[in-house]
Amino acid sequence: MLLKITFTQQRRVRLAQGLWLMSWLAVMSGAFIFCLGVYLKTELLRRAEVMDNTEIHMVPNILMMVGLVSIGTNWVATRVCQDSLDASRFPRWKLLLMAWFAVAMLLCCLLLAVVVLSYALQGRLEESLKVGLRNGIRFYKDTDVPGRCFQKETIDRLQMEFRCCGNNNFKDWFEVQWVSNRYLDFTSKDVKDRIRSNVDGRYLLDGVPFSCCNPASPRPCLQYHLTDNSAHYSYDYQAEELNLYSRGCRQALTDYYMEMMNSTGPGVLSVILIQMSVLVSLRYLQTAVEGATALEDPEGESVGYLLEKGVKETFEDVKANVLDILKFAQVDPSAAEGSPGAEDAEKPADNTTEKAASPTPSPAS
Amino acid sequence: MAVGKVTFSKVEREKLAEVLWLLNWISVVTGTILFGLGLFLRVEIHKWQEVMSEQGILYVPDMLITTGLAACCINFFGGKICLDCADTNKFLRWKLVMMPYIICTFFFTSCVLAGALMCYGIRSQMEESLFMGLRNAMRYYKDTDTPGRCNLKRTVDLLQIQFQCCGNTGYRDWFHIQWISSRYLDMSSSAVVDRMRSNVEGKYLMDGVPFSCCSTFSPWPCIQHHLSTSSTQDKQSQQLNLWRRGCRQALLDHYTGIMQSIGLTVLLIWLFELLVLTGVRYLQTAMENVLRLGDPESESDGWILENSLAETARSNFNIIKNLGKCYQVDDDPNINVPTQVQVPVTSYFVPETRTKT
Numbered sequence: 001m002l003l004k005i006t007f008t009q010q011r012r013v014r015l016a017q018g019l020w021l022m023s024w025l026a027v028m029s030g031a032f033i034f035c036l037g038v039y040l041k042t043e044l045l046r047r048a049e050v051m052d053n054t055e056i057h058m059v060p061n062i063l064m065m066v067g068l069v070s071i072g073t074n075w076v077a078t079r080v081c082q083d084s085l086d087a088s089r090f091p092r093w094k095l096l097l098m099a100w101f102a103v104a105m106l107l108c109c110l111l112l113a114v115v116v117l118s119y120a121l122q123g124r125l126e127e128s129l130k131v132g133l134r135n136g137i138r139f140y141k142d143t144d145v146p147g148r149c150f151q152k153e154t155i156d157r158l159q160m161e162f163r164c165c166g167n168n169n170f171k172d173w174f175e176v177q178w179v180s181n182r183y184l185d186f187t188s189k190d191v192k193d194r195i196r197s198n199v200d201g202r203y204l205l206d207g208v209p210f211s212c213c214n215p216a217s218p219r220p221c222l223q224y225h226l227t228d229n230s231a232h233y234s235y236d237y238q239a240e241e242l243n244l245y246s247r248g249c250r251q252a253l254t255d256y257y258m259e260m261m262n263s264t265g266p267g268v269l270s271v272i273l274i275q276m277s278v279l280v281s282l283r284y285l286q287t288a289v290e291g292a293t294a295l296e297d298p299e300g301e302s303v304g305y306l307l308e309k310g311v312k313e314t315f316e317d318v319k320a321n322v323l324d325i326l327k328f329a330q331v332d333p334s335a336a337e338g339s340p341g342a343e344d345a346e347k348p349a350d351n352t353t354e355k356a357a358s359p360t361p362s363p364a365s
Numbered sequence: 366m367a368v369g370k371v372t373f374s375k376v377e378r379e380k381l382a383e384v385l386w387l388l389n390w391i392s393v394v395t396g397t398i399l400f401g402l403g404l405f406l407r408v409e410i411h412k413w414q415e416v417m418s419e420q421g422i423l424y425v426p427d428m429l430i431t432t433g434l435a436a437c438c439i440n441f442f443g444g445k446i447c448l449d450c451a452d453t454n455k456f457l458r459w460k461l462v463m464m465p466y467i468i469c470t471f472f473f474t475s476c477v478l479a480g481a482l483m484c485y486g487i488r489s490q491m492e493e494s495l496f497m498g499l500r501n502a503m504r505y506y507k508d509t510d511t512p513g514r515c516n517l518k519r520t521v522d523l524l525q526i527q528f529q530c531c532g533n534t535g536y537r538d539w540f541h542i543q544w545i546s547s548r549y550l551d552m553s554s555s556a557v558v559d560r561m562r563s564n565v566e567g568k569y570l571m572d573g574v575p576f577s578c579c580s581t582f583s584p585w586p587c588i589q590h591h592l593s594t595s596s597t598q599d600k601q602s603q604q605l606n607l608w609r610r611g612c613r614q615a616l617l618d619h620y621t622g623i624m625q626s627i628g629l630t631v632l633l634i635w636l637f638e639l640l641v642l643t644g645v646r647y648l649q650t651a652m653e654n655v656l657r658l659g660d661p662e663s664e665s666d667g668w669i670l671e672n673s674l675a676e677t678a679r680s681n682f683n684i685i686k687n688l689g690k691c692y693q694v695d696d697d698p699n700i701n702v703p704t705q706v707q708v709p710v711t712s713y714f715v716p717e718t719r720t721k722t
Contacts, residue, residue, distance in 0.1 A: 143584035156581040160526060183585045210576040210587045215522035218509035220545050221576040233551035 002307040007288040009299045013085060015288070019281045020081040026074035026278045029271040033111075034067025036264055043260065047253065049154050052131035055124045059117055059261065063268075066110050070275065073103055077282055084289050087298060097286055104279045111272045118261040125257060129250045133167045140209070141180035156211040164252035165212035165245040170226075172248075177202040178209060208244060217242040280306070367668035373651045374664050381651075382451035385644045389444035392641055395634045396436030399477070402627050403429030409623060413616060415520050418497035425487055425624070428480045429631065435473050436638070443470070443645060453661040456652045463649045470642050477635045484628030488621055495613045499533045506575070507546035522577040528619065530612040531578035536592075538611070543568040544575060578607045643669065 007015065040060035044051075080097065083089040136155045139148040159165055166172035184191050184203055195201050206227040213221035222243055225231035284304040291302030307314045373381065407426035414420070446466065449455035502521050508514040525531055532538035550557050550569055561567050572593040579587035583606045651667035658665060670677050 149584070152584065153581050160581075179586050210579040210589070211581070213576040215519045215526070215577065218515070218518065218546075219549050220507075223576070233549055233554075 001303070001305040002310060004303050004305040005284065005288075006301055007284075007292075007304050008301050009292075012285070012288050012292065012302075015281065015285050016081050016084045019278065019285055020078055022274070022278055022281065023074045023077040023081060026077070026274050027071055029274050030067050030070030030074055032067075032267070033070060033271055034064055036267065037061070037063030037065075037067055040260065040264075044257070047158070049151070050129060050132040050136050050158065050249075050253070051125075052128045052135075053124075056121050056128065056257075059114055059121065062110060062114050062117075066107055066114070069103070070107055070271075073100065073107065074275075074278065076100060077278055080282065081285070084285055087293055090289055090293070097282075101279065101283065104275060108272050108275050108279075111268055111275075115265060115268055118265070122254065122258060126250060126254050129253050130167065133249055137167060137172060137176050137178070140176070140178045143180065144182070156209065158249060158253075159209075159211040159245065162247075162249060162252040162256065163214070163245050164247045164249040165208060166248055167250050168248040169246065170208050170212055170244050173208045173212070174204065174206050174227075177204055179203055179205070212244045214242055214245050219243065367666070368670040368673060370666055370668045371647065372664055372666050373647075375662050378648070378651055378655070378665070379451045381644065381648050382447050385447040385450075385641065385648060386444050388637075388641050388644065389440045389447055392440035392638060393437050393444070395637060396433050396440060398433075399436055399631065399634055400430055400433030402630060403427070403431075403433055406623065406627060409620070413520075413524065415517065416498040416502045416524060416612075416616070417491075417494045418501065419494050422487060422491055422494060425480070425483050428476070428483065429627075432473065432476050432480055436477070436634075439466075439470055439473055440641070442466070443641070447645065447648065450648050450652055453652065453655055456656070460653070460656075467642070467646055467649060470638075470645065474635065474638045474642055477631060477638055481628050481631035481635055484624040484631065487624065488617070491620060492613070492617055495616055496533065499613055499616075503533065503538060503544070504542055506542070506544045509546065510548070522575065524612055524616075525575070525577035525608065528610075528612060528615040529580070529608050530610045530615040531574060531608040532611055533613050534611040535609070536574050536578055536607050539574045539578070540570060540572050540593075543570060545569060545571070574607060580606060580608050 037060045040063065041057065044057060044060065048054075076096070077100070080093050080100075083093060136151050139145070139151045140155055141152070142148040143152050181203070186192065191203065194205065195203050198204055205224065207224035208226070210221070210223060213223065219242075222232055222235065222240075227237055229235055229237055283306055287306075288302050288304035291304065292298050292300070295302060309317070403426045406429065407423065410417070410422060410426065443466070446459050446463070449459060502517050505511070505514040505517045506521055507518070509518050547569070552558065557569065560571070561569050564570055571590070573590035574592065576587070576589060579589065585606070588606050646669055647667040649667075650669075650671075651665050654665035654667070655661060655663065672680070
């Protein structure tokens with residue numbers, strides 16, 4: 001027996017009561033996990049326009065599913081606790097409890113997997129943001145193209161809210177034409193020069209949109225001719241730090257989401273602990289109550305344990321059971337060969353008995 | 366002729382006491398709500414205090430906070446009293462305290478009403494304060510190197526971005542002030558010097574606005590400068606390019622919305638408190654009448670005022686008048702009256718007066 005504890009009637013009652021309370025606590029924590037998943041999902045969906053793929057959505061999806069299943073599972077545990085001290089009603093839970101333990105273990109494993117995933121998927125999130133932001137910046141000017149007309153507003157709001165500029169930094173805006181041709185005066189010499197100065201015929205300039213401007217700068221915002229020191233009075237391109245936001249939006253968004261997921265880490269770990277303790281306590285309650293019902297005196301002492309045999313033996317047993325079930329499912333060739341042989345062995349015995357019974361020969365079937 | 370006379374049997378008195386006990390506890394909760402609302406309003410006003418010129422507006426949330434705390438204390442006390450009032454013996458303990466308690470509660474209930482009315486009445490004062498405050502903030506926008514004003518640029522920029530507004534009344538307010546500091550102006554350039562000489566006060570005025578006036582809803586890149594000298598196409602585009610609303614209007618709407626909903630909640634709380642006060646008054650008068658009748662099991666009357674309103678007012682006025690007279694001595698019959706009883710010469714005891722010869 002693994003980790004056995006002796007339970008008197010008093011202790012069994014206490015265990016049932018404590019477990020009932022803890023199961024309701026576990027139901028609340030299941031609801032908490034579900035709400036956490038919903039919150040994460042809404043936050044990710046809000047910025048879905050600057051994300052290229054939805055791989056990161058795996059984390060909140062698993063959280064929501066685990067939350068719902070956990071609520072149901074722990075509610076079942078409360079019902080089991082209520083019935084555990086009643087000898088007539090407890091036996092009907094016997095079969096279900098095996099399945100319950102399996103489901104509870106699975107939930108704990110899934111929650112652990114979520115914690116691991118939230119770290120592991122950081123790279124994928126960055127990739128997704130990189131591609132999404134690059135597209136957003138490229139289509140910034142296309143406010144008249146259906147399907148892309150909101151990119152400008154999205155990027156502007158994003159830059160102002162997260163206090164960031166461009167993909168890696170503000171220089172990303174220098175490589176893209178972010179002023180639409182509709183607002184360019186093609187008769188102007190300056191415009192024509194700029195368009196002719198690069199291979200693709202795009203209007204590139206060393207300026208950024210207004211949403212990159214930093215309100216904390218002591219100087220009114222300089223948006224255009226950023227690389228030209230002589231274009232502005234008392235301006236040094238290399239030394240100017242506060243004029244625009246220095247952070248890139250990819251970094252800002254990644255930090256934001258990682259911080260959110262890290263702060264949920266302790267919560268998830270404590271829920272795993274609660275679930276594990278419910279599991280262990282329920283196992284003890286089950287074995288103790290079953291032991292008590294097997295005694296002559298149901299009110300007497302009984303032994304509760306985690307596993308009936310040692311770990312290795314239990315594992316062998318489980319393996320044998322699983323293989324049996326699998327064998328049962330196969331159309332067993334060895335059994336099929338065995339049975340015709342058995343039939344043949346029976347047939348001559350039948351024939352002899354029949355021959356003995358009646359003189360008429362019976363054709364061998 | 367009593368005002369609002371109702372007869373109470375013993376059972377009804379006990380029921381009334383129980384109900385009042387429960388209502389008093391609910392009032393404690395509403396008192397905390399009042400306190401919370403006052404705190405919330407204070408925090409909201411504090412956020413944008415830099416663009417308000419006077420701090421007198423803070424008396425509204427302070428009033429709500431104090432009345433909220435007072436509500437909690439008074440109703441907690443009242444709950445204890447009402448629970449004891451069900452029993453005539455225990456009521457004797459509180460008999461003397463009841464009247465001052467009711468007067469206190471009446472006074473505090475009128476404070477709650479005053480708080481609610483203030484929430485509605487503060488609008489014009491707030492508009493004045495915002496007008497002056499925003500004008501100053503815009504004037505000191507460029508003074509990012511002056512201690513005490515260095516954060517105003519950031520505050521105004523964040524205000525215009527968050528509330529989607531520009532300037533005091535509109536974007537043209539920026540044309541009348543110099544919002545670019547002289548530190549960033551090239552004084553050797555003729556264009557700059559011309560501009561500064563072109564107006565009386567020597568300020569660098571331009572027809573441009575700060576970047577925070579740019580609208581995110583506009584489909585084209587923001588045009589901030591040369592707003593007056595733009596072509597026809599740009600004039601059309603100006604409609605959406607900058608935020609149309611003035612910040613004074615935006616902030617006023619924001620705060621008026623908050624204060625109207627707070628005012629409505631406070632009015633509802635006031636009605637509830639009035640109900641509790643009326644109940645406590647009925648209970649007090651009913652219990653006093655029971656004691657006067659002498660029989661705890663009998664029915665008694667409860668009322669709001671013993672006599673009609675006019676008589677009560679008159680008697681209270683007389684009491685106040687007589688209170689004032691207690692330090693005057695004119696009416697005292699024992700003073701300044703000459704002694705009328707004279708000791709007679711013929712008395713039973715004749716002193717021997719013999720002259721010595």
